[in-house]
Amino acid sequence: MSRVETLSGWGRWPKRDCVVDDFDPATDTPDRFNHSTITRGAGRSYGDAAMNPDMTFLGPLRNRFISFDPEAGDLVLQAGAKLSEVLEAFVPRGWFLPVTPGTKFATIAGVLAVDAHGKNHHAEGSFGDHVNWFDLMQADGQIKRCSPKDSVHLFNATIGGMGLTGHILTVSIKLRRIETAWIQQKTLPAANLEQAMQLFEDHQDATYSVAWLDCLAKGDARGRSLIYLGEHASVAQLPAEQRSKPFDYPAPKPKSMPIDAPNWALNRFSLKAFNYLYYRKGTKAPPVELVDYDRYFYPLDAIHQWNRLYGKRGFAQYQCALPLASAKEALLEQLDAISKAGLGSFLAVLKRLGPGAPNRPLSFPIEGYTLALDFPLTPQALTLMDLLDEITIAHGGRLYLAKDSRMTQATFEASYGDALTQFRALRRQTGAYDAFQSLQSRRLNL
C-alpha cells in the first residue's frame, strides 16, 4: 500500500513529501503508471537523486541472495540487499566486496546506479567494473539481462545511470578473496598538498589509499593531510592469538546522534580546532596498525545518523573529480576559495582516481583526483559551492551525482559534455524519459 513520507537524501536537504511504496516487480511495472517513478535504495545519496514526489519505490526489502559460486566468487542477489548484508555473510567465509563506498548501509542497486568508487579506485576501478550482469526492468515492463556482452549500451548507461534507465532487479558481482577481516593501515602525514599528491603517486601500488585533508590550513600548509594506505592483512600478519580466528573482530559499539545538533555547534573555531587536533593526532599515530575492516572502511557508520551533526538545516556534500594534469592547480584554487570564505569542512577527503570509464556516460570518476567536502546548508556555503563549480569546470572536472543536491543544468552540461547527449538519447529511445525521473533528473533535465 502506498503512503506519503517526507523524504530527503543523506544531507537532509532538500526535503519533499513523496508517495512511497515497497517495490514489487510483479505489480509495479512502469506501464501501469501514468506518471514517472524512481527507485530508492537506502537513501545514502546526499541529495535528491532517490526522490520522486509522484512515486518513489523502496527497494531494500528485495534483498534475497540467489546463488554463490565459490570458484569464481560470483554472487547473485536481489538488488535491494545492503553491502552490510553481503559482508556479514561472506567475510567469515573469506570474501570481500571488490569495491566499497564509505558506508556499508548502501544497497547493491544504489552502489551500481552511482558506479561508486572506493579507496582502491586507482587500481581496481569502480563498482561497475566488478559487475558480471544485472537484470533491468525497463519502461515497457520487460526485463532485460545486461552484461558487457548483452545489451551493452544499457549495461553501460545503467552503471552510474542514477536509476534513470529502469529498475535494477538482480545483480551478479564478483567478490574478492581475503585471508582475514583485518587491514594493515599505514598513516603518512603530508605537510601540504604537493607532498600529499606526491605520496599518492609514490604509492600507486597500495591496494587502498585515501587522505583526510585539513581544508583550513593556510599558506605553506595548504592541503596538509594524513594519507591512509591499506592492505588486506594475511593470517601471518595477525598477532598469534588471533590467527586461529582471522575473521573475528570486536563488534563496533553503535552510537547514535539522537537529536539534531544546534546550528551553532559547528563553527569556524570548532572546525579549526578539530582539524588541528586531528592532524596532530595523526602525525603521532603509529605508522603501521592493524585495523578491522569495519573501522577502516566504515568509520562513520559507527555513529548512526551522524548526518544530524549539521542540525535541522541539513548539509551538502561537495565532491568533484579533477583531471590529473590540472588537479593540483584546481585544488589549490579551491582551498583558497574555501579559506577565503571562512567555511571549513569537518570531513575533507582527497583521493587519487585511476582511469575512468568513458563508455559509461554518467560514471563519475576520471583519472586524476577527487575532493569531497561537507558544508552546512547556509547561503554562504551555497555561494561558495557555486564558486567551486566554476573552478571545477574551468579545469575540466566534474561533480558527483550521488552527492549533488544543488548544481545547475549548465554546470552539469559543461562538465559531462557529449556523454550526456548519448544518455539522453538512450532515455528517449527506451521510453525511460517518461517512466523514470527523480527530482535530480528534473533539475538537470536528464
Add this chain to the structure above:
Amino acid sequence: MIPADSPVLILGARSDMARALAHEFAKEGHPLMLAARNADTLSEDMTDLEVRFQAKVTAHDFDILDVDGHAAFLGNLPEVPAVVVSVVGFMGDQDESAINPDAARKVIDTNFTAPCLMLELCAGRLAELKRPTAIIGIGSVAGDRGRAKNYVYGAAKAGFATWLSGMRQKYVDSQLHIMTVKPGFVRTSATADMDLLGPLTDEPEAFAKKVMKALKRKSQVYYDIKWRAVMGVITHLPERIFMKTKF
C-alpha cells in the same frame, strides 16, 4: 545457552520480520524450519538462507487457523525444535472488524487464539526436553493501549501478551525461556499503510538483531529502547487524558 546447532521453528515465516529473524538464527548456525501456508512458495527464502549462511533449511505447510491440526503439524516435523518463534499476525481492517463478527474473529483468532494455543502446545513439548529452549512471541505495542486506529488488532495482541505472561510464570521452573517481543513500527509491508513515525521506525534487519541480543540476555518482554520511553508515557497517561489524544 541454546546450542547453535539446535533447530529453530519459525511460524509465519513469510513476513519481512520473520525473514530477518531467520537470517539472525541462520548466521549463528541454527538449522531452520520455516512454516507458512503454501510452503512451496518459500523456496526463494530457503535459497536465500542457504546462500547467505549455508544454513540447513526446510519448509513446512502450516495454517495457524487450523487449530485442530497443530498437534499433527508439530508431530510431523523432522525434529523437535529448541526454539519456536511466532511471527504470526494479521492487522485486518479496523472499521470492518469492529462491526463484522467474521472479520473480528479472524483478527482475534490470528493474533490471539490460534498462536496462543499453538505456543501452549509447543511450550509443553519444549519443557519436556529438559534442556535450554525458548519461545519468542512477536506481539505489538498496539496491545499496550487501545487506539481508535487499530483496537481490535490491539486487543488481540494484548491478549497474546497476557497469555504469554501467564505461560512464563507456569514454566518458570523449567529450562524453557519465554520472551514477548513488542515491536513498535517496524518498517515492513504489514505497516505499509500506517503513518510511520520516521525516527521510531526500524528496518526489519536492525530490529531482528536487537531481538537476538534480547534473547541472549534472556529478556522477558522486549521493547525497543525508543519505544520503551514512548510507551512508558503512553501507558501511564490517565484514560481521561489519553482518550483525547490523537496518538
